[in-house]
Amino acid sequence: MLTPVLSDNWDQIRSWQLASYQRSGGYDALRTALRMQPADVVSAVKDSGLRGRGGAGFPTGMKWSFIPQDNPKPKYLVVNADESEPGTCKDIPLMLASPHTLVEGVIIASYAIRASVAFIYVRGEVLHVVRRLQQAVAEAKEAGFIGTDILGTGYDLDVIVHAGAGAYICGEETALLDSLEGRRGQPRLRPPFPAVAGLYGSPTVINNVESIASVPAIIKNGADWFSSMGTEKSKGMTLYSLSGHVTRPGQYEAPMGITLRQLIDLAGGVREGHELKFWTPGGSSTPLLTAEHLDIPLDYEGVGAAGSMLGTKALQIFDETTCVVRSVLRWTEFYKHESCGKCTPCREGTWWLVQILERLEHGKGSKDDLETLLDLCENITGRAFCALADGATAPITSSIQHFKDEYLAHFENGGCPFDPMASTVFATAGASA
Amino acid sequence: MAENHATATDVPVPYSTGDSKITDTTIAEMRELAARYPVGRSALLPMLHLVQSVEGRVTPEGIETCAEILGLTGAEVSAVATFYTMYKRRPVGDYHVGVCTNTLCAVMGGDVIFDRLKQHLDVGNDETTEDGKITLEHLECNAACDYAPVMMVNWEFFDDMTPESATQLVDDLRDGNEVKSPRGATICTWKEAERVLAGFPDGRADEGPTGGKATLAGLRLARERNWTAPSPNGGGSPAPLDGGPGPRPEDQPGRESQAVHTDDSRKED
Numbered sequence: 001m002l003t004p005v006l007s008d009n010w011d012q013i014r015s016w017q018l019a020s021y022q023r024s025g026g027y028d029a030l031r032t033a034l035r036m037q038p039a040d041v042v043s044a045v046k047d048s049g050l051r052g053r054g055g056a057g058f059p060t061g062m063k064w065s066f067i068p069q070d071n072p073k074p075k076y077l078v079v080n081a082d083e084s085e086p087g088t089c090k091d092i093p094l095m096l097a098s099p100h101t102l103v104e105g106v107i108i109a110s111y112a113i114r115a116s117v118a119f120i121y122v123r124g125e126v127l128h129v130v131r132r133l134q135q136a137v138a139e140a141k142e143a144g145f146i147g148t149d150i151l152g153t154g155y156d157l158d159v160i161v162h163a164g165a166g167a168y169i170c171g172e173e174t175a176l177l178d179s180l181e182g183r184r185g186q187p188r189l190r191p192p193f194p195a196v197a198g199l200y201g202s203p204t205v206i207n208n209v210e211s212i213a214s215v216p217a218i219i220k221n222g223a224d225w226f227s228s229m230g231t232e233k234s235k236g237m238t239l240y241s242l243s244g245h246v247t248r249p250g251q252y253e254a255p256m257g258i259t260l261r262q263l264i265d266l267a268g269g270v271r272e273g274h275e276l277k278f279w280t281p282g283g284s285s286t287p288l289l290t291a292e293h294l295d296i297p298l299d300y301e302g303v304g305a306a307g308s309m310l311g312t313k314a315l316q317i318f319d320e321t322t323c324v325v326r327s328v329l330r331w332t333e334f335y336k337h338e339s340c341g342k343c344t345p346c347r348e349g350t351w352w353l354v355q356i357l358e359r360l361e362h363g364k365g366s367k368d369d370l371e372t373l374l375d376l377c378e379n380i381t382g383r384a385f386c387a388l389a390d391g392a393t394a395p396i397t398s399s400i401q402h403f404k405d406e407y408l409a410h411f412e413n414g415g416c417p418f419d420p421m422a423s424t425v426f427a428t429a430g431a432s433a
Numbered sequence: 434m435a436e437n438h439a440t441a442t443d444v445p446v447p448y449s450t451g452d453s454k455i456t457d458t459t460i461a462e463m464r465e466l467a468a469r470y471p472v473g474r475s476a477l478l479p480m481l482h483l484v485q486s487v488e489g490r491v492t493p494e495g496i497e498t499c500a501e502i503l504g505l506t507g508a509e510v511s512a513v514a515t516f517y518t519m520y521k522r523r524p525v526g527d528y529h530v531g532v533c534t535n536t537l538c539a540v541m542g543g544d545v546i547f548d549r550l551k552q553h554l555d556v557g558n559d560e561t562t563e564d565g566k567i568t569l570e571h572l573e574c575n576a577a578c579d580y581a582p583v584m585m586v587n588w589e590f591f592d593d594m595t596p597e598s599a600t601q602l603v604d605d606l607r608d609g610n611e612v613k614s615p616r617g618a619t620i621c622t623w624k625e626a627e628r629v630l631a632g633f634p635d636g637r638a639d640e641g642p643t644g645g646k647a648t649l650a651g652l653r654l655a656r657e658r659n660w661t662a663p664s665p666n667g668g669g670s671p672a673p674l675d676g677g678p679g680p681r682p683e684d685q686p687g688r689e690s691q692a693v694h695t696d697d698s699r700k701e702d
């Protein structure tokens with residue numbers, strides 16, 4: 001049922017250190033990869049069926065193959081370790097427990113695309129993760145896995161750990177590139193795509209932490225091994241993150257396509273005495289689902305067919321004590337705050353959305369407001385410069401679809417009908433506020 | 434931080450108005466940061482973290498120094514500094530205390546905790562206590578939702594908080610008691626943390642555990658029930674896993690073909 005691969009060494013003593021990682025077979029894959037032709041490494045990753053774990057699910061090997069090797073400019077690998085999508089909490093624990101899994105993946109991926117400098121862009125608000133990454137890179141340098149003439153192959157690579165400074169939009173890959181160039185993190189117009197003109201205008205691959213961390217296991221165990229797990233079009237194992245009203249929240253590494261019913265069961269069920277009300281399959285930017293969707297396979301196709309997206313597999317679980325209007329308002333405030341301001345539908349639109357949702361949550365709205373909300377969302381979705389704005393409308397439209405009555409109850413009631421204490425973890429523990 | 438013994442009065446510092454603590458050492462470290470990147474300007478974010486580690490905030494002198502080193506105008510650096518929430522124009526206390534109030538944490542108790550701390554410390558959002566010790570701020574999701582409600586002190590995790598544990602935490606910080614993050618190191622000052630973020634390690638990476646209870650929840654269960662990933666067939670190097678019978682592909686949920694949905698609106702490349 002569970003298939004620990006990425007998380008397999010997390011219970012080893014000092015799993016973040018090189019010695020521990022190597023005892024678990026770490027850096028064997030690097031030796032294997034360096035004996036292969038770079039193009040064969042790309043093929044292996046292609047054949048494995050690995051798809052990007054940062055949300056969009058783009059095939060990783062294919063992305064690597066887009067790097068024009070006849071382009072004389074330097075090539076770069078950039079790891080997206082900005083993990084800030086609300087609900088998403090997989091890359092941070094991975095880097096904390098086993099930074100070398102990522103570092104080994106970085107070296108292999110860089111070799112495959114023939115990059116001589118790689119960057120790990122990690123959000124700044126995670127000090128201890130930054131420490132462990134810095135140390136892992138230093139250890140790998142010391143061991144000769146990073147630097148010049150790596151393991152006598154003539155291949156040179158430098159890896160730079162770069163801490164961001166607090167901006168959700170920097171997780172968007174082109175905004176991340178601008179940020180890494182020392183600018184405001186605002187998305188770029190595409191084309192050109194980063195594979196052609198990315199960092200410093202050079203061919204660049206940008207991948208999520210989990211995507212890159214999956215590479216050593218693929219090289220070591222083979223593409224067939226990886227694709228023996230998962231579903232037809234969504235291969236391999238992956239980290240599902242359960243949070244919220246479940247008995248044992250946390251990281252559950254399973255084959256693609258497991259269902260939420262199975263995962264909640266593994267996590268000891270929904271909080272005792274309560275029942276599932278709504279959930280996000282992959283962070284707040286993926287449309288909300290309900291108990292009706294407990295049995296859909298959590299892979300790209302399954303969640304897509306249910307009208308949402310697999311996203312980052314951030315399963316935020318909310319029980320019946322949670323007010324959906326309050327939840328959606330809070331997410332919308334987040335998007336308003338994080339809008340980079342570059343384009344009007346998002347900058348102005350998110351502002352309007354918050355105004356109306358506030359009114360509704362306080363019981364001062366009307367039926368017309370619901371129409372206006374939907375209208376606004378329709379005008380924002382697909383009309384903004386980047387996917388942040390689409391994400392902003394997802395919780396709104398999906399919550400109105402599933403919980404219209406609850407919106408109505410707010411203004412029929414003249415306010416929120418929920419007790420905000422009832423949803424807290426200390427409500428049952430008997431602590432008072 | 435032995436390198437900052439020199440003070441602004443005994444070392445000539447460009448652009449100093451007198452109270453800036455930027456020294457020649459700082460400037461040398463900024464140049465070192467710029468030299469780490471293929472293009473120097475990439476070091477701007479780290480350099481601004483370094484400014485905060487020295488000045489306790491982003492000062493006009495800090496901005497001018499970054500600009501000078503990178504060949505930019507002060508306005509260009511300012512435009513960057515104001516874009517990112519971690520850069521502070523007002524002095525930050527010794528301890529930056531954050532409470533996640535994004536939806537999941539808010540619902541799980543973050544809102545109650547944040548209100549309680551505002552009362553307890555008698556400050557509003559993004560304000561510092563009178564003794565200069567604590568700056569309180571509400572945060573967006575800090576990638577620790579499986580430990581909700583979450584707080585951060587100087588960007589170290591504090592998991593599964595309650596109003597009581599939150600007030601105890603800030604009291605301990607104010608009283609100067611040693612405080613450890615359950616998934617990190619002993620809490621240093623905010624300025625020391627900023628120095629690490631700038632790219633100067635402090636040697637504390639080995640403190641703390643591999644992860645907390647939630648991080649290990651799935652792995653523990655897998656161990657208990659003897660679940661492993663399939664073992665790789667054929668030669669090559671041995672599997673990193675002990676060879677228990679892994680799930681076979683046909684046992685896996687959703688193995689049957691799905692409605693195919695390849696139209697991916699967020700296709701990136």
Ligand SMILES: Cc1cc2nc3c(=O)[nH]c(=O)nc-3n(C[C@H](O)[C@H](O)[C@H](O)COP(=O)(O)O)c2cc1C
Pocket residue numbers: 051052053054055056057058060080081082083084085168169170171172173174206207208209211212386387388701
């Ligand atoms: C607003 C926004 C925020 C994003 N944040 C992240 C993030 O924090 N981490 C991440 O890996 N991808 C994030 N993405 C997706 C990236 O743009 C990109 O698709 C991804 O890093 C590609 O890596 P992958 O192919 O390995 O998934 C974000 C996208 C958007 C639109």
Ligand code: SF4
Pocket residue numbers: 169187338339340341342343344346347384385386387388389
């Ligand atoms: S959609 Fe929002 S975040 Fe994206 S570019 Fe436009 S304003 Fe910026």
Ligand code: FES
Pocket residue numbers: 086087088533534535536537538539573574575576577578581583
């Ligand atoms: S919502 Fe608080 S850490 Fe994610």
